[in-house]
Amino acid sequence: MDKFVVNGGNRLCGRICVSGAKNAAVAILPAVLLAESPCIIENVPDISDVHGVLRAMSALGATVTPITRNSFEIDPTGVRSYVVNKELAQGMRASSYFLGALLGKCKKAKVAPPGGCAIGLRPIDQHIKGFEALGAKVSIESGMVVARADKLSGCSVYLDMVSVGATVNIMIAAVRAKGMTIIENAAREPHIVDLANFLNSMGADIMGAGTSVIKIRGVEHLHGTTYSIIPDQIEAGTYMVAAAATRGDVVISNVIPKHLESIIAKLKEAGATIEEGDEFVRVAMNKRPGKCNVKTMPHPGFPTDMQPQFATLLAIADGTSIVTESVWENRFRYVEQLTFMGASIQVDGKSAIITGAKKLKGAHVQADDLRAGAAMIIAGLVAEGQTEISSIEYIDRGYEMVVEKLTAVGADIKRVSDEKYGYTLKAN
Ligand code: EPZ
Numbered sequence: 001m002d003k004f005v006v007n008g009g010n011r012l013c014g015r016i017c018v019s020g021a022k023n024a025a026v027a028i029l030p031a032v033l034l035a036e037s038p039c040i041i042e043n044v045p046d047i048s049d050v051h052g053v054l055r056a057m058s059a060l061g062a063t064v065t066p067i068t069r070n071s072f073e074i075d076p077t078g079v080r081s082y083v084v085n086k087e088l089a090q091g092m093r094a095s096s097y098f099l100g101a102l103l104g105k106c107k108k109a110k111v112a113p114p115g116g117c118a119i120g121l122r123p124i125d126q127h128i129k130g131f132e133a134l135g136a137k138v139s140i141e142s143g144m145v146v147a148r149a150d151k152l153s154g155c156s157v158y159l160d161m162v163s164v165g166a167t168v169n170i171m172i173a174a175v176r177a178k179g180m181t182i183i184e185n186a187a188r189e190p191h192i193v194d195l196a197n198f199l200n201s202m203g204a205d206i207m208g209a210g211t212s213v214i215k216i217r218g219v220e221h222l223h224g225t226t227y228s229i230i231p232d233q234i235e236a237g238t239y240m241v242a243a244a245a246t247r248g249d250v251v252i253s254n255v256i257p258k259h260l261e262s263i264i265a266k267l268k269e270a271g272a273t274i275e276e277g278d279e280f281v282r283v284a285m286n287k288r289p290g291k292c293n294v295k296t297m298p299h300p301g302f303p304t305d306m307q308p309q310f311a312t313l314l315a316i317a318d319g320t321s322i323v324t325e326s327v328w329e330n331r332f333r334y335v336e337q338l339t340f341m342g343a344s345i346q347v348d349g350k351s352a353i354i355t356g357a358k359k360l361k362g363a364h365v366q367a368d369d370l371r372a373g374a375a376m377i378i379a380g381l382v383a384e385g386q387t388e389i390s391s392i393e394y395i396d397r398g399y400e401m402v403v404e405k406l407t408a409v410g411a412d413i414k415r416v417s418d419e420k421y422g423y424t425l426k427a428n
Contacts, residue, residue: 004389004403006380007412008362012248014409018236018255019045019400020070020229024191026094027168028198028229029053029074030101033062034176035202037224038075044229045400046070048393049092056088056098079105086112086143092397093117096124096165099147100172103136109147117369117394120328130157130170134177154179154218162187162298167214168195175204177218186214189299190259194230201225233259234305235399238374240264240283241309242406244272245316245382249284250409257281262302263310266294270313291319291356296327308334308375315343316382317356324351334372337365341379341387362387367394374399381411 020043030053032039044050046069054072058064061079066072082102089095093116102109116122124145128138133156136149154177159166167187172195174181186192188210196209202225205217236255243250244267257264257276264274267283269292275282291314296304304327314321315338325331332347339345340363344355362385367373373395380387389395392415395402406413 001390002392002415002417004377004380004392004395005414005416006362006377006387006389008381008383008385008387010246010381010410010412012243012246012250012381012406012409012411015251015253016239016405016409017253018231018239019043021045021191021194021232022047022049022234022398023164023189024194024229025050026053026092027097027191027195028227029057030094030097031172031195031199032074033057033060033076033079033101033105034172034222035076035224036221037077038073039202039224040067040071040073040226042071042226042228044070044072045232047396047398047400049094049397052088052092053094056084056095059088060084082106082108082110084111088112089114091115093122093165096127097169097172099127099131099145100169103131103147103149103152104173104176107149107152110141110144112144117371118333119331119369124165126159126161126163126166127169130166130183131173133157134170134173134181152177152218154181154216156182157184159183159185161185164189164192167192171195171199171206171214171216174216175199175206175218175222177216179218181216181218183214183216184212186212187298188212190230190233190256198225198227201227230259231255234303234371236260236281237263237303237306238309238378238399239405240267240281241306241313242378242381243283244270244285244289245313245378247285247287248409249282251280251282253280255279255281262300263306266292266302266310270317289313289317291317291321293322295324298327304328304331305371307331308371309378311335311345311352311354312338312375312378314354315345315357315379316360317354319356321354321356322351323354326350333368334375337368337372337376338379340365341383359384361385364388364390367391370394370398377402377406377413380413381406
C-alpha cells in the first residue's frame with residue numbers, strides 16, 4: 001500500500017485552489033438518478049468516494065461519460081436495477097443515499113449497509129424514519145436495507161438529532177412524493193443547500209434549505225440539468241490550518257468565505273491573520289499559535305470534520321486547549337498517533353485536553369480515517385524530521401491531488417509505494 005513521506009519544517013507559501021465539495025458531490029450524484037434526461041455535473045472532485053458513487057450508478061444502468069477530470073455527463077434513463085450490493089456500497093457512507101434516490105425514482109431500493117469512517121456507530125434510523133413517514137416500508141433482508149412504497153406522500157418529519165445524511169436522503173426521496181414534505185430539525189450544512197439547489201435546477205420545488213425547516217413540494221417530473229458543485233469547505237479549512245500551523249502565508253482560492261466563518265473565527269483566536277476576498281481567503285501566521293477551546297457543532301458551528309486538523313494546530317500551541325466533539329462518539333482515535341509524535345493530549349469522554357508542545361517529532365503514523373489522515377499530514381508538515389503516514393487510502397477518499405497541492409506551496413511531501421521500502425507486500 002502507498003504511504004506519504006513528509007519532511008517537516010517548511011513554511012507553506014503560495015496559492016492552493018480548492019476542489020469541489022466531497023459531501024455535496026456524493027449527495028448530488030445519486031440524486032441524478034431522479035432525472036428523466038441526462039445531467040452534466042461539473043467541479044466534481046477527483047476522489048475515491050466520488051468514483052465509488054459513479055461505479056454504483058453505472059452498475060445500476062446509468063451511462064457515466066467523463067467530459068474532463070472533474071466533469072461528467074450522466075444519463076440515468078438506462079437504469080433498470082434498484083439493488084446496490086455490498087461490494088459497491090461498502091467503504092463509503094454515501095451509498096445510503098441510493099436508498100432515497102431509488103425510492104424516489106422507482107419506489108423500491110435494496111442497498112447494502114453503508115460504510116464510512118469509523119468515527120461512531122453511524123446508524124440510519126432517522127433516514128428510515130423519514131422513508132416510513134413518506135409511506136415506504138423498510139426492512140432488513142439478508143443484510144440488505146430494503147425500502148418499498150406503493151406511493152410516496154408528503155409528510156412532516158422531525159429529526160431526533162441534526163443529521164446531514166437523513167436530511168439528504170429524505171429530501172431526495174420527497175421530491176417525487178405527492179404533496180408537501182416538511183423536514184424539521186434539518187441539517188443546515190452548505191452541501192444541503194447545494195443539493196437543494198441542484199434538485200431545484202432539475203425542476204424540484206424545495207424551500208428553506210440552509211435553515212432547520214426544509215419544505216419540499218413533490219413534482220411529477222425532473223428534467224436533466226447542468227450543475228457545478230460548490231467548493232469544499234473542509235478541504236479549504238484543512239489547508240487554512242496547515243498554513244497557520246507551518247507559520248506560512250497561503251491564499252486558498254475557489255472558496256465561499258461564508259462557509260468558512262467558524263474556521264476563520266477560531267484561526268483568528270489562535271493568532272492567525274486572515275484576509276477575505278470574494279472567492280479566496282488568505283491565511284498568514286508568523287508566530288506560535290495561541291491556545292483556544294473548540295466545540296464541534298452542526299453548521300453553522302465549528303465543523304466536526306475540521307476537529308482533528310484543528311486539534312493538531314493546538315498540539316503545538318502556547319498553552320492548554322480543550323476540544324469537545326459533540327457530533328461523533330469516537331472521533332479522537334488520531335490522538336494516539338499524535339502522541340507518538342510528542343503531542344500531550346488527554347482524552348476524557350467527549351473532550352480532549354491539549355497541552356501545547358514546543359515541537360513535534362517525525363514518526364511512523366497511520367491515518368485512522370479521512371480527517372485523521374489530514375491531521376497526520378499537518379502534524380508531519382510541522383514536525384522535526386521525517387513522518388511516514390500509512391493507510392493513506394483514507395486520505396484519497398476526500399482530498400484531490402493533496403501531494404501536488406501541498407508541494408506547490410513548499411511542502412516536502414511524497415507518495416511512495418511499499419516497494420521502495422525494500423519489501424513488497426505479498427498479494428494474498
Ligand atoms: C455526514 O455524515 C458527513 N459525511 C460526515 O463527514 C460528517 O462528519 C457528518 O455528516 C456531520 O457533519 C457525508 O456527508 C458523506 P450525520 P453523516 O447523519 O450523514 C447520528 C467526512 O469527514 N445519527 O449528520 O453520517 C450520528 O450517529 C465525513 O467527510 C443517528 O443517530 O452524519 C451522529 O452522531 C465523516 N441516526 C450524528 O447523528 C441517523 O439516522 C450526526 O450524523 C443519522 C445520524
